[in-house]
Amino acid sequence: MKIDGGCLCGHITYEAEVDPARVGICHCTDCQTNSGTAYGVVAITDAAQFTLLTGTLKVYEKTADSGTVRALSFCPECGTRIHATTVGEGSDFMGIRVGTIRQRAALKPRIQVWCRSALEWTRDLSDLPRFETQPNIDEMASLAKRE
Numbered sequence: 205m206k207i208d209g210g211c212l213c214g215h216i217t218y219e220a221e222v223d224p225a226r227v228g229i230c231h232c233t234d235c236q237t238n239s240g241t242a243y244g245v246v247a248i249t250d251a252a253q254f255t256l257l258t259g260t261l262k263v264y265e266k267t268a269d270s271g272t273v274r275a276l277s278f279c280p281e282c283g284t285r286i287h288a289t290t291v292g293e294g295s296d297f298m299g300i301r302v303g304t305i306r307q308r309a310a311l312k313p314r315i316q317v318w319c320r321s322a323l324e325w326t327r328d329l330s331d332l333p334r335f336e337t338q339p340n341i342d343e344m345a346s347l348a349k350r351e
């Protein structure tokens with residue numbers, strides 16, 4: 205599947221080829237921290253399938269407990285994370301952050317990994333009140349009081 209995407213500020217744009225069956229959620233603590241949220245969602249592809257169209261990515265290399273070095277690439281202007289690759293010979297594995305893909309609604313995750321560090325509440329969000337947009341502050345306050 206041909207996809208395209210970019211960062212929040214527009215500095216970075218790209219296109220790529222991904223397999224919709226290779227979309228997953230990663231609950232590892234590195235993904236939690238560097239996404240600033242509960243888990244990472246990535247579309248897996250080969251680095252050769254990714255083409256940067258505009259901008260220059262900044263790269264941060266993180267060594268995992270296993271010794272594997274992951275290169276995390278992000279927009280130097282707005283901080284949006286774009287993709288991660290594994291550093292080393294013979295590795296062309298790339299995980300593109302699904303939230304940056306324009307066609308993301310069509311890329312439903314098929315697998316969850318590193319579940320041992322998953323935040324328990326991510327198992328089921330169906331009981332939480334839902335709003336189509338941001339509710340006003342009074343509505344949010346009244347929900348908090350009901351807890």
Ligand SMILES: [Zn+2]
Pocket residue numbers: 211212213214215216279280281282283284
């Ligand atoms: Zn940006």
Ligand SMILES: [Zn+2]
Pocket residue numbers: 230231232233234235236244318
């Ligand atoms: Zn992860």
